[in-house]
Amino acid sequence: MTNNYELYKVFYWAAKTGSLTQAAKALYLTQPSVSHAIKQLEESFGLTLFYRNAKGVSLTKDGAVLYSYIEQSQTLIQLAEEKMASLKNLDSGELRIGGSDSLFKHYVLPYLEEYHYRYPNIKLHLNHGTTPEVISFLKEGRIDMGVVRMPIVDSQLEVRESIQLQDCFVAGARFAELKDVTLTLEMLLQYPTILFSRNSRARMAISELFHSYGYQIKPEIEVGSVDLLIEFARKGLGISYVTREFVTKELEEGSLFEIKLDVQLPPAFVGIMTMRNVPLSSSAAKFIELMQ
């Protein structure tokens, strides 16, 4: 018993409308096609499904039994098709993004607001973690995309380069004497520094820079969040290494100022990671489109 399921669609409409002619219209077929289809079903079961009357058809006992199953089945398919359409045009679905707290707060958030405004029925899931954590989230399929600092070298990942960030050292009023001075790395090391504690891209980048000049940077204070980096610098606890774009407000209002150095600190790029060879969900594709 392995029927062409298409026949059930015909059966459903014939039973529902009580007329082969009406069913044909609903299915954009001709009446003989419907008649033929019903006959096929009947022959495959060895049962009569419809009484043929002068004014249409009506279900036999056996046909009514079949209908009770097929009706539900068809309804489910119709619901499925509607659901697929709503997923397609982002009337439902979800978007799962991984990244660091600071990038979320300072970079992704505005886009998320716009996205949520446009597609209010897409559920948003944000998973924060370090770059390696985000990468494994991605590989495990727990997120659709990750927003992290470049460079990323992983052949399984596809990385879209996004905005450029410039890290820098900033200090508050306590170190006002450094405002108009250009420091060397060596001079900087005389002051207490505050670095991000976790094994982040930014931390690694600055350590390497000092190392390449023969120095080693040992922070006075290590903190676990970008907000604390900023806060501690403002309070005068030391000189913080932060992303300039994330302290625009403080720099403008003067609560922090940037330390000028005689070396160029390396720029950083934000990358939007997705799995190579894994198709994007429409929600994720739309979000990436929005960010670019």
Add this chain to the structure above:
Amino acid sequence: MTNNYELYKVFYWAAKTGSLTQAAKALYLTQPSVSHAIKQLEESFGLTLFYRNAKGVSLTKDGAVLYSYIEQSQTLIQLAEEKMASLKNLDSGELRIGGSDSLFKHYVLPYLEEYHYRYPNIKLHLNHGTTPEVISFLKEGRIDMGVVRMPIVDSQLEVRESIQLQDCFVAGARFAELKDVTLTLEMLLQYPTILFSRNSRARMAISELFHSYGYQIKPEIEVGSVDLLIEFARKGLGISYVTREFVTKELEEGSLFEIKLDVQLPPAFVGIMTMRNVPLSSSAAKFIELMQ
């Protein structure tokens, strides 16, 4: 959005087995056909349904949503097909018969026993009524077949002639003097007679017979059931007009004897009625086959 539902069957198996190749085997297709089918579905939705891995396929988020609907839908269809098969081979279903009490008791019952023994899962419904009532049951679709006395003249009905019955007059010990006598109709009328009260075929037939000879038969007693006809005759309340085949036991044991007449009483036939132009249910077809 009007898809070929056949594609959902392919999708179901692909998702269920996690492999296009396995799905192809389950459906007796080739792998490229399955691949093509899935692609069609994906294009029709504008969504990706599967991740293609080296060792098979796995559902995307969208695909998983679709599967949650389609799985149920397919299960229903499979249940429907099983149910149809069980209806076909009489593992389930019902049989609704209409007829008179006496015919049920003396004629249909043995067949019903055999039928029920062979097909214990077929539910039996017996509806008793007069011939016109049974005919309207049939026309209303409340029964599958009717067992009544002939003749039936109705172009909507198909009537299969069944066994022949012979009505006759019987009496008990009280009228022992009539045992070896052959009576004329006129002589018979001297005795008290007991007839069936309802407007039955048998009653009509005997009234007509007397009428055609210029007499009129007025029963001493009218009773509402065949059992009472027999009982009253045995008790000596009169001469009952009954169907000979229904009193075989009493005739054999001698509690009743048949009155010989000088005229031939008309024979009666039992007819099995079904609706012409309305297909028989398999349960009814089987029962009729059993009776013949």
Add this chain to the structure above:
DNA sequence: CAGGAGCTATAGACCACGTCTATGACCAAC
């Protein structure tokens, strides 16, 4: 009662499309 307007069934022709074979590309494991 004849004729029309529904309905479904049947016959036969046709061509799209679903299926096939053959092959390619890719990946993982040995």
Add this chain to the structure above:
DNA sequence: GTTGGTCATAGACGTGGTCTATAGCTCCTG
């Protein structure tokens, strides 16, 4: 590197689903 598994692609083939045309039936109506 080789082998054996996966899915994707290309192109050919032929069947089966669809069509048109028509018949047959029932009911309704003038």
